[in-house]
Amino acid sequence: MKHNQIQKEAKKWVEEGIISSEQYTAILSRYPKHDQRFLLMAFGGLFVGLGFLTFIASNWSDLTNAIKMVIILVAMIGFYGVGERIYRKHSQGIGATFLVIGVLTFGAGIILTGQMYHYMAYSATAFFIWSLAAIAIFILSQEAIMLVLAFGIITIGQIYGGFTYQDFHIGLGLLFLIGLGYFTYIHQREWISTLYAIGFVLQSLVLVLTSDLSYYWLFAFLLLLYSLSEIVPKDFPVQAFKRLAVAVAFLIGIIQVFTLQSGWVMQDIELEISFLLLLIVLAGWVVYRNITTHSLSGLVDLALFVPVFLLPDFKSAFVLVLLFIFSLGRLLLGYKDGDAEMINIGTIAFLVSTLVAYFQVAWDFLDKSVFFFIGGVLLFVLGYLLERRRRAFSRAEERGDRL
Incomplete structure (x- = not known):
């Protein structure tokens, strides 16, 4: 507060x-x-730094390479030096701002040096070196903004390398998985866990898109993220791991409903035994943990990770069934355990699943105006019934009853 x-x-x-x-x-x-003056000083330092960099960039082509290198080195060392002195002797917040500008200047220097001497890059190695600097400054300062910057550089660098070079940079991947994973474990903050979960999903997506791995490997990586929450101690804030893994798996399930019925999607997909073994091991671990902790939520969530593409027929229909199993399972467990968050997730998932099923079944058969009218009425009715049930649950909970 x-x-x-x-x-x-x-x-x-x-x-x-x-x-x-x-x-x-x-x-x-x-x-x-x-002290609100910190914000003024921080933004002042940021704008001064950006103004300096903008001025240099606008006159960059008129300078010799030697002068350019001097400017880069002086700017970088200057921002680091001023930031370190202010951070140590005056204000940590203002000092951290200058350190951030120093890291940004270092990254810009790497890119500009490559352009000056016409170095050809075929990977995201520049981002790897840049991220090492950000992590080093974070280790020295332990400032949250520096950790966020390291997350951003590693993730953006991996995405840039994936789109530009069609390559997954192993160094960035390991630095994220091990390096940032270590800091996530040590600091045990919910927002850091959320950043790590988002970055993990994006790293996995780039790996699948830039390699020979089939799309279904995403389910293995998402289940791995989900399983990590079952390994760490109970007081570790890793709910973001589960939430994001389930949300992305649910989204992929929706996409599968509309794509698996097309023959061309399945043409080049072949089952890899390594994927199946990994999925079985991870699913077995989740089942074991939920049985030993007398919890059913993990068993319900596993419905989203079933490899439906292995079925010979009716793949889209089976995905819909799994989406409804997840939705109704979350709803029932939420009412049983008195968990409002689980009830809300189950409600939203059920409404979305119903809408997806309606689109899948009725789009080709009904007039479009009738289609949207009936769909709207259906969602209103379902929303009303679920909201009435939720209010009844809330009233019963206030009285100390259990529905």
């Missing part, structure tokens, strides 16, 4: 006799008032 909000509430508690004046002072001391 913010300092002003705490101060306002605590005054009421003193007036009402809930706490004493000494307790009021002790509470406020736990929430120090932030």
Whole structure:
């Protein structure tokens, strides 16, 4: 909570006799008032740095290579030096801003040096070197913004390399998996876990798109991400791993509903034994963990990872069945355990699954105006019924009952 909000509430508690004046002072001391000048100074430093870089870029072609190198080195060392001094002796926030500009200048220097001397790049190695600098500064400063910058450089570099060179950079992949994975484990923050989960999915997507792996390998990678949440200690904030793995698997399931019925999609797909073995091992681990912890949510979620492409016929229909199994399973478990989040996820998933099924069945048979009219009415009715059920559950929960 913010300092002003705490101060306002605590005054009421003193007036009402809930706490004493000494307790009021002790509470406020736990929430120090932030100096808003930090934001002004931070943005000021950022704009000065960007203005300098923009000025140099606009006159870049008129400079000799020697002058260009001097400018790059002076700018980089200057931002690092000023940032380190301010960070250590004055303000950590302002110092971190200059350190960020220093890292950005370092990356720009790598790219500009390559252009100056006409180096030909065939991979995202420049981003790999750049990300090492960001990680090094993070290790020294332990500033969150530097970790976010490292996540961004590694992820953007991998995506850039995938689209530009059709190549998955092993160095960036390992640096993300091991290096950033280590920091995620050490710091145990929900927002870091979320960043790692997003980056993991994007790294997996680039790997599949740039290699000879078939699309179904995404399910193995997503299940691996899901399984990681079953390995770490219970107090580790890895719900983002499960949420993102389930959300992406659900989205791929929707895509499969409309694509698996087309013969051309399955023409070049061949089952790889390594994929099947990995999927079985990961699924077995999830089943084992859920049985030992007396939880059924993981068993329901596994419906999204079934390799439907192995079926001879009716693949799209079976995917729809699995989507409904997941949706209804989440709803029923949510009502059983009194978990509002699970109920909301199940409700949304059920409505989306119903809409997908309606599109799949009725699009080719109904007039388009009738199609959208009936679809809208159907969603209104389902939404009304599910909302009524949710409110009844909330009222029962307030009374201490269980539906």
